[in-house]
Amino acid sequence: MKPKVAFFDFASCEGCQLAVLNCEDILLDILGLVDIVEFREAMSETAPRFDVAFIEGSINREQDAERLRDIRARSTYLVAMGACACIGNVQARSNFIAPAENFQRVYGVEDRNMVQTDPEFWPLWAHTRVRAVKEIVPVDFELRGCPLVPEEFVHLVKALVTGATPRFSTQAVCVECKMNENECVYDQGETCMGQITRGGCKAICITNGYRCDGCRGILPHANLAAHHGLLQSKGLSEPQITNRYRLFCSAESLGRVGRTGHDK
Amino acid sequence: MSAFFVHKEAVTQWIRHLARSNTVYFPQRAGQSGFRFKPVKETTEIQFDRYQPTLAPPGKKLAPAEEPLFRYRKQGDAAPELVPILDQSPRILAGVRPCDLKGIHLMDRANREGHGDPHYLTRRTHTILIAHDCLQPCDDSCFCDAVGSLGWRDNADLFLTSLEDHILIEVRTGPGETLIQGMNFPVCTDVAAVKSRAEAQRAQPFGRQFHADLARIPAIIASQWQAPVWEKQVERCFSCGSCNLVCPTCYCFDVHDDFDLTDPNAGQRTRTWDGCMLPQFAEVAGGHNFRPNPAARQRHRVKRKFEYLTERFAEGSFCTGCGRCGRQCTTDIDIFNIVNDLIDHAEANS
Amino acid sequence: MSATPHASDPAIDPALYLPRMARILEVTPLTAREKYFKVELPEPLGHRPGQFVMLSLLGVGEAPISISCGPRADNMLEMVIRDAGSLTHVLHGLKPGQQVGVRGPFGSGFNLDDFYGKQVLCVVGGLGLVPMRSLIQPILAQLDRFASLTIISGCRSPAEELYRDEVRAWERLGQETGKVRVIRLVDRTQNLPWDGQVGLVTAPLSSLPIDPAQTVVALCGPPVMYKFVLLELTARGLSHAQIFVDLERRMKCGVGKCGHCQINHVYCCQEGPVFRFDQIAHLPEALQ
Amino acid sequence: MTNNAKTYTIDVHHVTRVEGHGNIRINTRDGVVEDVKLCIVEANRFFESFTRGMTPHEIPWVVGRICGICCVGHQLSATKAVEDAQGIAVSPQTVLLRKMLNESQFLQSHVLHVYFLAVPDFVGAPSVIPLIKTHPEVVKRALRLKKLANDYTEVMGGRTIHPMSNTLKGWRRLPDLERLEQVRNRLAAAVPDLLETVGIVKTLKIPGYERETEFVSLKHPDEYALYEGDVFSSDSKSSVPVSAYRSVTNEFTVAHSTTKWSRWHRDAYAVGALARVNNNFDQLHPEAKSVAETLGLKVPCYNPYMNNVAQVVEIVHCAYNSLAMMETVLNGGLQEEDIHHTAQAGRGFGAVEVPRGILFHEYAFDEAGRCCDANAIIPTSQNVNNIEQDMKAFVPLMLPEMSQEELTLHMEMLLRAYDPCISCSVHMLNIDFVA
Numbered sequence A: 001m002k003p004k005v006a007f008f009d010f011a012s013c014e015g016c017q018l019a020v021l022n023c024e025d026i027l028l029d030i031l032g033l034v035d036i037v038e039f040r041e042a043m044s045e046t047a048p049r050f051d052v053a054f055i056e057g058s059i060n061r062e063q064d065a066e067r068l069r070d071i072r073a074r075s076t077y078l079v080a081m082g083a084c085a086c087i088g089n090v091q092a093r094s095n096f097i098a099p100a101e102n103f104q105r106v107y108g109v110e111d112r113n114m115v116q117t118d119p120e121f122w123p124l125w126a127h128t129r130v131r132a133v134k135e136i137v138p139v140d141f142e143l144r145g146c147p148l149v150p151e152e153f154v155h156l157v158k159a160l161v162t163g164a165t166p167r168f169s170t171q172a173v174c175v176e177c178k179m180n181e182n183e184c185v186y187d188q189g190e191t192c193m194g195q196i197t198r199g200g201c202k203a204i205c206i207t208n209g210y211r212c213d214g215c216r217g218i219l220p221h222a223n224l225a226a227h228h229g230l231l232q233s234k235g236l237s238e239p240q241i242t243n244r245y246r247l248f249c250s251a252e253s254l255g256r257v258g259r260t261g262h263d264k
Numbered sequence B: 001m002s003a004f005f006v007h008k009e010a011v012t013q014w015i016r017h018l019a020r021s022n023t024v025y026f027p028q029r030a031g032q033s034g035f036r037f038k039p040v041k042e043t044t045e046i047q048f049d050r051y052q053p054t055l056a057p058p059g060k061k062l063a064p065a066e067e068p069l070f071r072y073r074k075q076g077d078a079a080p081e082l083v084p085i086l087d088q089s090p091r092i093l094a095g096v097r098p099c100d101l102k103g104i105h106l107m108d109r110a111n112r113e114g115h116g117d118p119h120y121l122t123r124r125t126h127t128i129l130i131a132h133d134c135l136q137p138c139d140d141s142c143f144c145d146a147v148g149s150l151g152w153r154d155n156a157d158l159f160l161t162s163l164e165d166h167i168l169i170e171v172r173t174g175p176g177e178t179l180i181q182g183m184n185f186p187v188c189t190d191v192a193a194v195k196s197r198a199e200a201q202r203a204q205p206f207g208r209q210f211h212a213d214l215a216r217i218p219a220i221i222a223s224q225w226q227a228p229v230w231e232k233q234v235e236r237c238f239s240c241g242s243c244n245l246v247c248p249t250c251y252c253f254d255v256h257d258d259f260d261l262t263d264p265n266a267g268q269r270t271r272t273w274d275g276c277m278l279p280q281f282a283e284v285a286g287g288h289n290f291r292p293n294p295a296a297r298q299r300h301r302v303k304r305k306f307e308y309l310t311e312r313f314a315e316g317s318f319c320t321g322c323g324r325c326g327r328q329c330t331t332d333i334d335i336f337n338i339v340n341d342l343i344d345h346a347e348a349n350s
Numbered sequence C: 001m002s003a004t005p006h007a008s009d010p011a012i013d014p015a016l017y018l019p020r021m022a023r024i025l026e027v028t029p030l031t032a033r034e035k036y037f038k039v040e041l042p043e044p045l046g047h048r049p050g051q052f053v054m055l056s057l058l059g060v061g062e063a064p065i066s067i068s069c070g071p072r073a074d075n076m077l078e079m080v081i082r083d084a085g086s087l088t089h090v091l092h093g094l095k096p097g098q099q100v101g102v103r104g105p106f107g108s109g110f111n112l113d114d115f116y117g118k119q120v121l122c123v124v125g126g127l128g129l130v131p132m133r134s135l136i137q138p139i140l141a142q143l144d145r146f147a148s149l150t151i152i153s154g155c156r157s158p159a160e161e162l163y164r165d166e167v168r169a170w171e172r173l174g175q176e177t178g179k180v181r182v183i184r185l186v187d188r189t190q191n192l193p194w195d196g197q198v199g200l201v202t203a204p205l206s207s208l209p210i211d212p213a214q215t216v217v218a219l220c221g222p223p224v225m226y227k228f229v230l231l232e233l234t235a236r237g238l239s240h241a242q243i244f245v246d247l248e249r250r251m252k253c254g255v256g257k258c259g260h261c262q263i264n265h266v267y268c269c270q271e272g273p274v275f276r277f278d279q280i281a282h283l284p285e286a287l288q
Numbered sequence D: 001m002t003n004n005a006k007t008y009t010i011d012v013h014h015v016t017r018v019e020g021h022g023n024i025r026i027n028t029r030d031g032v033v034e035d036v037k038l039c040i041v042e043a044n045r046f047f048e049s050f051t052r053g054m055t056p057h058e059i060p061w062v063v064g065r066i067c068g069i070c071c072v073g074h075q076l077s078a079t080k081a082v083e084d085a086q087g088i089a090v091s092p093q094t095v096l097l098r099k100m101l102n103e104s105q106f107l108q109s110h111v112l113h114v115y116f117l118a119v120p121d122f123v124g125a126p127s128v129i130p131l132i133k134t135h136p137e138v139v140k141r142a143l144r145l146k147k148l149a150n151d152y153t154e155v156m157g158g159r160t161i162h163p164m165s166n167t168l169k170g171w172r173r174l175p176d177l178e179r180l181e182q183v184r185n186r187l188a189a190a191v192p193d194l195l196e197t198v199g200i201v202k203t204l205k206i207p208g209y210e211r212e213t214e215f216v217s218l219k220h221p222d223e224y225a226l227y228e229g230d231v232f233s234s235d236s237k238s239s240v241p242v243s244a245y246r247s248v249t250n251e252f253t254v255a256h257s258t259t260k261w262s263r264w265h266r267d268a269y270a271v272g273a274l275a276r277v278n279n280n281f282d283q284l285h286p287e288a289k290s291v292a293e294t295l296g297l298k299v300p301c302y303n304p305y306m307n308n309v310a311q312v313v314e315i316v317h318c319a320y321n322s323l324a325m326m327e328t329v330l331n332g333g334l335q336e337e338d339i340h341h342t343a344q345a346g347r348g349f350g351a352v353e354v355p356r357g358i359l360f361h362e363y364a365f366d367e368a369g370r371c372c373d374a375n376a377i378i379p380t381s382q383n384v385n386n387i388e389q390d391m392k393a394f395v396p397l398m399l400p401e402m403s404q405e406e407l408t409l410h411m412e413m414l415l416r417a418y419d420p421c422i423s424c425s426v427h428m429l430n431i432d433f434v435a
């Protein structure tokens, strides 16, 4: 029996679903291994139950959390797909800003006043807080990265089919940087999050001339004190450092690095 | 064997010439500060003078970051078809410096011991080494002289020494000889004289030196199991493994299987670089980790280079002093400093 | 001109990493987490007690697994596998008739010469019984060549007991011959029926009727066990040279190349996994 | 039973095969349309709020995350806005590379939309998956084209989604010319596939509903505007500079509104492929023009369902135009450029055409060079008003002829024809009015 697979999206750019659709040369082979029973971005069908639910996006509202719990109840395995689902991604930066402030900045004072005085709107903004999927329901596997790494998606699908345990890197991005023989970002006078970031992306950003901004989240064993000190020694100010730590891995770095609470 | 004294320009032409019918790797500029061993093309700049150790040592061409061990195809009840993947493509590594030359020698030893590793050794027999001497330290991170790599030339097929605008080419092996056949290079009549002129130009002292004789270092380090140096030196360590992966004498690996999407009955077993500084390196099923903290891992790495493998293979040092690990460590942990700290600590407490 | 290669290296064995195929003959659950496997190889394995094989499934992976049977002339290989991860989980789903890959045997193993004529004491914890059986079987097969055999076998609860019937058969053999003693322990009965003792494997050691001068010990169990058993044995006056330990480390190749199994300067897969303890007692990482 | 007696409540939750979440709700009573609403139910992500504090370099990289489908467009529009704010002028080489990067995404996005999201409707399939069995050649061809377009993006940008090579002042790592040459050769060889595409689209039965509207797009004196130009209106027949974009979008909130609406010269306007083809038809590549003719697209065209055809026309245009640009790069080579820049204070504006229409970005930076104000207006939010107007106009026409199912399908098709990208809904109030 081919496993029944479904895709669901929450607050995200839907780039991870697209990354799956972008596996053009192997898409048909993957469809030979699994049955896709729900994939809103690409098809109209829906299904009551599935073996594997892929969840894309962060959970920002209670109504989304409810929908997620329902999906969890209907699936055997649940996979968090992409940085939004795994760690909250860039939008989790808004957790450090007061909700009313967020609202005003995007919609202006008038709209903010309107929604603040009309109770019908309250649940929609007052409770907005960006959460990773694992903050709400148990997650079996994580496909990290912004966007996810197609090779890891394929690896996971294969493992699900054979019954093997999928293996994802728990090593720093530096490992893959060395495998690619990249020049270290620090040797170019820049700073990098690679040393404390989970690998698995083949250090693609550095390989293409950029630095690592940590989209795959902070390693469990990360030496944050050392990294913070290193950034300081390279001349970054405290606000600059905070900004860097919160670029992608905000939710995961909550309480681990930098200040917490609301910034002005 | 024979020796030639050739103008640099002609040597450059010769390397380009070799590259037309062979894969020739030569250190080439990469990025703002680094060099890489990359295949020589028509447009490649071949120069021997301005050298920085490459990001990865040339020996890694013999043990790539990821390499298939074998391919398989299951065939129902019958035994599966298994095909080992041995890379027999010929290659020439040119511009290899003494530290890396010794690194390859040490890799040869480790890979030939006991069960010989067929993948490394097959590549090795198909590799020709054109080495080049160093008369000046490449930068202030290296310490090749301190670990006895500087004079290394044993496993070179051809050994080159630059002297002003000429290069002395010493032929050391049969395969080396074939590379200069038909070149009509001017024969060097007095090798000893050229060498002593070169020797006179060699920097003194050459690069960083330890606070103790190399011969005493294994015993000193052995006595320092509990030294506070370990903890102090790794406070800043990220356990990123960079120091392992760029080292010319690190060869540990991990293994994994993968089947083909197009045919789930076929696939391959692959090995990838691993390193003892990485946190899960010594973790076993059930979660027990035999080296759970960075200090224990760092101690293992240093002792491998200066004590364990040194004794196992009766080599002066398994560290070649190339300085890569210190250069690549973003938090400036340098094996040279660790060893010196240990020596100092041992002296202070004896 | 094209470069001529160096002369071929006699150390090259192209098949070093290729598994031989074996067919599963029997799979029997021993506990909730462990299954017994009997597989048939194309030719006899030719192993010593205490050696291990690299067991693999193509497309899934490879792992070191102890040989659980004594040396034998036929093509059989017996193993006990705990569902502990990727490969072992898939192995648990296999049925007789299916194929597995085997490389080996690897490692040092026990040398029976060290045990002949001695009072043999085997101390095992949990899965340690699995490799120890490869030593116990040949001893039982030629009991007259040994002074006695004492087996102290502990596990966490009655539900985790391995080779339940076989161990009791050894016990009965002891009653018949008077040469074999089996002490079975559990840490806790967890309210299950239990006909053995309750406690740690170290408990019976202090009062065990053995002659320290005539005793040789074989020890295998989880990492925490060694330290305490060794303390007890030393207290009984045994020297390190009389004790053989069977250690576990992470292994990826089995042939001394991948570097994972190093204990200080020693390669566990080459010089081990069985060591005479005096040869490694000075290694700080040996019993971590 | 007279048609006039129809009383429907059509309520499509989370319309499928579009980017992001949107609901359609239509109430009719006794054949009279009481209410048509398009509800955007995507959760807020507050990009314009949390970008504050970021450096100029980080902005384009991060705001690309507004949308994975239009990530290149967001990145390029933001890059232009930040460069404007930072007083950076870029070289012709960089402009050329950015145009290529942008067109690579046009190719990818249009192919995805036409084949995977729209075609199933026309052949009555719920998704592309059944088509693998019934129309394997079509699916394989589509996959081949999409792969080619993706490889093109990857060569230009480093990866297909959220590429990292482009930055302020130029390219961090220039595209590899060998790989570009391979893509060029494959693209040249793909022209037959493209023409096949045209053939297939020709067989599709496109609903014939029309409503005159205002078309807004970039316009450039020298070329079919996709990367640069002023903002042009088909109503006023004139342009305003990008910096005056607020006078174009005029975002406003209406009492029953589900989103922020836009309007310029009349109650609503449309952006996207159809708007561009209408506004800039003369500058299309000749091959694209002839394809438009083959497919019966004559400007001005007021049938929104024809947007899919306009997309095919643009696929052809981008293919030929890209081949020409690749030729330029391959012949002239590429020069490394200095991309160092020290952040400074300033405000700037940027706009590019993305597959779904015109995309505006605006940023301001404080004295420390940190972002202090941000605004992005995406094509779909500009289109939403127009889509609702279309629905209001078409439902009464369709009602007498169609069953509820057909009507629902036609409404979904209409929405999908606009290729809405709701994920990017930076400016959409997330209010679901469905009780």
Ligand SMILES: Cc1cc2nc3c(=O)[nH]c(=O)nc-3n(C[C@H](O)[C@H](O)[C@H](O)COP(=O)(O)OP(=O)(O)OC[C@H]3O[C@@H](n4cnc5c(N)ncnc54)[C@H](O)[C@@H]3O)c2cc1C
Pocket: A165, A167, B254, B280, B283, B284, B285, B286, B287, B288, C052, C061, C062, C063, C064, C065, C066, C067, C079, C080, C081, C082, C083, C084, C085, C086, C087, C088, C089, C127, C130, C131, C247, C248, C249, C250, C251, C273
């Ligand atoms: C000499 C020897 C003999 C053994 N004998 C037996 C035996 O008889 N029976 C038995 O059941 N077991 C035995 N084992 C243990 C057995 O080898 C492990 O349980 C087995 O390796 C698990 O493999 P797996 O693929 O199922 O688990 P894996 O999926 O490999 O994972 C199990 C655990 O191993 C670690 N791990 C392994 N590889 C990696 C990696 N690449 N990255 C991160 N973590 C990793 C992790 O801690 C993980 O939790 C023996 C081990 C040795 C060394």
Ligand code: SF4
Pocket: A145, A146, A173, A197, A198, A201, A202, A203, A204, A205, A206, A211, A212, A213, A214, A215, A216, A217
């Ligand atoms: S290099 Fe860093 S930012 Fe880039 S994909 Fe990898 S983890 Fe993400």
Ligand code: SF4
Pocket: B243, B246, B247, B248, B249, B305, B318, B319, B320, B321, B322, B323, B324, B325, B326, B335
């Ligand atoms: S330990 Fe460091 S200095 Fe020594 S050989 Fe390895 S990388 Fe070079």
Ligand code: SF4
Pocket: B236, B237, B238, B239, B240, B241, B242, B243, B244, B277, B325, B328, B329, B330, B331, B332, B333
């Ligand atoms: S010593 Fe440096 S390079 Fe090595 S693991 Fe630690 S931080 Fe990484």
